[in-house]
Amino acid sequence: MAKISVLDNCTIDKIAAGEVVERPLSVVKELVENAIDAGADSITVEIKEGGISFIRVTDNGHGIDVKDVKTAFFRHATSKIHTIEDLLHVKSLGFRGEALSSIAAVSQVELITKTKNALVASRYVIEGGQEKSMEEVGAPTGTTMIVRNLFYNTPARRKFLKKPATESSYVGELLEYMALSRPDISFHYVNQNQLKLYTSGNGILKNVIYQIYGKDIAKNMIEIDKRTEYFRIAGYLGLPLISRGNRTFETYFVNHRYIKSTVITKAIEEGYQGFLMQHKFPFTILHLEMESKWLDVNVHPTKMELRFAKEIQMYERLSQEIKQSLLKKEQIPEIWEKGRKKEEKEEDVPEKICLPPILNVSKEASAHLKEKVLEEEDFSFDNKKNQSTPMQVEEPIPDYYVMTEEVSQEKIFQPSFLTKEARKSHRVIGQIFGTYWLLEYEQQLYIVDQHAAHEKVLYEQLVKEMKSKEITSQVISPPIIFSVTEKEKDALFQYSSYFQK
Ligand SMILES: Nc1ncnc2c1ncn2[C@@H]1O[C@H](COP(=O)(O)OP(=O)(O)O)[C@@H](O)[C@H]1O
Ligand SMILES: [Mg+2]
Structure with a gap:
């Protein structure tokens, strides 16, 4: 029999880190959530090499008091809850106190932070869970976290990382969701010294949608803002015209938290029933707000799942509200009498169906x-x-x-x-x-x-031509300008050789 012994803290932290830190995306998510919890209204995220070698998150939040800096890196150290009862009312995104200790266990971390009342900032360096230095420096109020060389001390985990381009596309997508979740916060996202996303933080959700998805999407969404006894639902519903072939664009937030929930997905799709063709899925950006007593956020640290106390009622009300909003907009195109000209109004004109004769x-x-x-x-x-x-x-x-x-x-x-x-x-x-x-x-x-x-015809034709290598391409003039999301852009670059054919 092998001898039983208690693992040392460093090993425990590395194991625990696996729960929270899977890839650069998870580090960025935790750090941005901390910045939001700190009341920041401006957050800048910079990454290099997909975030594997460098991540920097800077916020103008309330900062960490010098006497708490080291404690913040202990496992289960949090300022957000104190007792289990607090969980019932938790409004912050974090509360487990696991992120900083986990991140520090598997990377090289530098923290610079200053509270409003402090005269100087603290700079704390911790690598692989080992404290390296603590000193006073000059810096504005707020917090900067730099995370270098993720998994430098756990090569087995590093092997599971994907190419930097793929990792950075995950981060880009996360920041789009973060920006949509908080239109009142200004986000800057810089990848390899290039500004990839900027939102003004003026609180207008439609502006953020415009920034991320472009004009064609933004102008084909209708607003919804309803209150029911359990929740408030606000945001934008995509017109059937911009429906999609999968669920990727069914985006919703519960109390500003980006989550996945089968109940909400089903309710949205039920609301759209009759408005969409089969195998088409809605494009939505919705914010649900509800009292924390109707919610259990403590399901899994990273899995983005929530439990609802009033599932059935919520499902029914939500789908009803969505259906009614869509009905009100009268999606059914009118039929015009012979000779009567349609008065064209920019807002109401459905996107021209770009079909050649x-x-x-x-x-x-x-x-x-x-x-x-x-x-x-x-x-x-x-x-x-x-x-x-x-x-x-x-x-x-x-x-x-x-x-x-x-x-x-x-x-x-x-x-x-x-x-x-x-x-x-x-x-x-x-x-x-x-x-x-x-x-x-x-x-x-x-x-x-x-x-x-x-x-379908064009697609089949293209596939046939690709197979027989008969493709002829031609530059079009004037060019067609279309907006892509971060993820689509990466796919475009990744498969550019196909597009260039
Ligand atoms: N950007 C930040 N600004 C202010 N305080 C922070 C920031 N990041 C972390 N902290 C402090 O460090 C604590 C530990 O952070 P973390 O490990 O992410 O746990 P949690 O967010 O679950 O409390 C937080 O509770 C908070 O008090
Ligand atoms: Mg946290």
């Missing part, structure tokens, strides 16, 4: 449709024209329609519908909302999302 769409996919279109004079796939052209319905619509089978999207992808043979018997009834084709085929009505179909 059908004639430019792949020959294969549209051959039959094309014939049909040319036959029917009054019917055009040109969007602009369509907005003011009423639909022509060829046959009277029966008074009732008995639905024998459930409507499903998958059907359309069954090969039978798309074969050359089948296409001959497609009958185009018309187009609605400038977006959907109504097709009759074998006693069934098919609704084809023209935009999606076009994307």
Whole structure:
């Protein structure tokens, strides 16, 4: 039998650090949360080499008193709670007192901090959990934390880090969420000496959305601000037009904390039911505020999970409020009488669906449709024209329609519908909302999302060309300017060789 012994503190700290510090992202998250908890209204984050060799977080918060500087690095040292009862009312982002000790255990840390009443600042250096120096220096009120060479003393952990570009994209994304969580705080994020994100801290959420996602997203979001007995919900709901293919952009904060919650996700999607196509997900930036008594934040130190006391009520109210806000905006495009001009107002104009006329769409996919279109004079796939052209319905619509089978999207992808043979018997009834084709085929009505179909055709074409290396590219003039998030930008660079083809 091996001898039983108690681990020394240094080993305990390194093991415990694994819970909190997984990668540069986790260090930045903890340090920024500390800065927010310290009441800062300006926070600057700088990283180098994805944060592996260098992270600096500077805030103008209340600072740490000189007599508390060393204690702050002890495990379970916190100024945010004192007893377990305090957990019921905790408003700060941190309260476990694990971050500083964990970070210091696996890196080289330098802290410079000054409180408002102190005459001088303290500079404290601690490496691998070992104190190196403590001295007085001159610095403004607030705190600067520098973290160098993450996992320098735990090579096994360092091996699991990804390339600097990938690590920095994680950090960039985190800062976007941080900035969205607190529009009242000014954030600067600098990566390899380049300013990547700046928010003014003027408290206006829409400005932050604009900064991060660009104009096209910002102008297609509607505001929501409602109070219910359990919570207040405020923020922005993306119009169906900017819906996405996955859940990445369903962003929400609970009491300014970025979290993931199946209850909230489900409630949001339920609220959007009927507004989105199948397999589409909403774009939201929402802030939920509720009394801490309805919340349990103490689920896991890093997993961003919360528990709610009134889950069912919250789910129902939340989805109702979202649905109502979307309904109020009347998403249903109006149909214009012949000859009546639509008064265009910048705010209300839905983004032009950038579809070239059908004639430019792949020959294969549209051959039959094309014939049909040319036959029917009054019917055009040109969007602009369509907005003011009423639909022509060829046959009277029966008074009732008995639905024998459930409507499903998958059907359309069954090969039978798309074969050359089948296409001959497609009958185009018309187009609605400038977006959907109504097709009759074998006693069934098919609704084809023209935009999606076009994307699919282009995509298939591109894949085919990529495979046969036949791609020809051309510079467009004037160029199309589009905004990307930090993460998308990194992906763009990472796969630039494909885009350059
Ligand atoms: N940027 C900061 N400004 C002021 N105080 C700080 C800052 N960072 C850490 N502290 C102090 O150090 C303590 C320990 O921090 P940490 O280990 O992150 O634990 P926690 O945030 O859970 O309390 C905090 O409770 C706080 O008092
Ligand atoms: Mg903390």
